[in-house]
Amino acid sequence: MTGYADDLALAHLLADRADAIATARFRALDLRVEAKPDLTPVSDADTAVEREIRALLAEHRPADGLLGEEYGAQSSANPNGRRWIIDPIDGTKNFVRGVPIWATLIALYDGDLPAVGVVSAPALGRRWWASAGAGAYAGPGPAAGERIGVSAVRGVADASFCYSSLNGWEEAGRLDAVLDLMRDSWRSRAYGDFYGYMLLAEGALDVMAEPELSVWDVAALVPILTEAGGTVTDLAGQPAPAGAPGTDSSVVATNGVLHADILARLDRPAAR
Structure with missing residues (x-):
């Protein structure tokens, strides 16, 4: 208890x-x-x-x-x-x-x-x-x-990467970085919404990232992911938000081991 x-x-x-x-x-x-x-x-x-x-x-x-x-x-x-x-x-x-x-x-x-x-x-x-x-x-x-617990996958080449859609990443100016991550990953799928995060918490995939979510989209996911051994931040590496309405934020969730590498990969600016 x-x-x-x-x-x-x-x-x-x-x-x-x-x-x-x-x-x-x-x-x-x-x-x-x-x-x-x-x-x-x-x-x-x-x-x-x-x-x-x-x-x-x-x-x-x-x-x-x-x-x-x-x-x-x-x-x-x-x-x-x-x-x-x-x-x-x-x-x-x-x-x-x-x-x-x-x-x-x-x-x-x-x-x-x-x-x-x-x-x-x-x-x-x-x-x-x-x-x-x-x-x-x-x-x-x-x-x-x-x-449940997250996976022990240690490298992007062995990782299953999940996202919601590509349109949002294009609007955020990070589509090239996401496409490169998809190419470098062992597998990529767009399960979307809560489901990708819960599969991550179960160890069925290794990375889930979205460029913009509202507070109510994220708040319930954070305790589950962190208690399962994962890491959840925004693209800048700050804790996932639980602020007021209108404080939409990016979210990057991983098994923890991959987190620094994923943040670095997604931080690459769009090609000109």
Whole structure:
């Protein structure tokens, strides 16, 4: 048991309720989808899941702060600034097209400490979770989880490199560096969203990198990756963010051994 065991148990409860709501709406013929101001899609499942999580946190952790993708932030009454960070459905574009790679992301940050992370992907029948100092686990649910860890791959030539898309890297001016990394790697695949990071935590791949993510896309991943033995930073090598809305950041996650090499490779400026 750890100091965050009760919080982790609550996060599993939140994930159970989220799974029930989202699964009922997945591939529903009457699913409602709208465009947000940034032109990304939001479904009625996204909003319903976040409303349910907010209601449960108001009941069980009323003093904690909360940041959710769909309904924004509320401040923390705790002196150390404990707050939950929620992405009700990560992979909404997959969700609305009937692709089963989507998940609810639930994180608790205790000040700057990534204390709890739960990633629940019910259409895949899999969940990943961790709490600070207690290791990372995966399985159908908390009653049937196995401890997970990153790979021991030591060289890029033996590494499996994962990314989300090439368009973002082109916009970031680093497409040439990414293409070279793909060529130098043993294998490259674009699993995207949460899934590549969780495969990294399980040791199934070795590097996952994206040029721009929002806080709610990252927060739940960090405790799982770090407790699995991985390293997560931005492209400058700074800790992965858990800041306010609008503080989008690059994310580079590795098995730790490869991290310095990957950062150096991705830091190469675009060819002129």
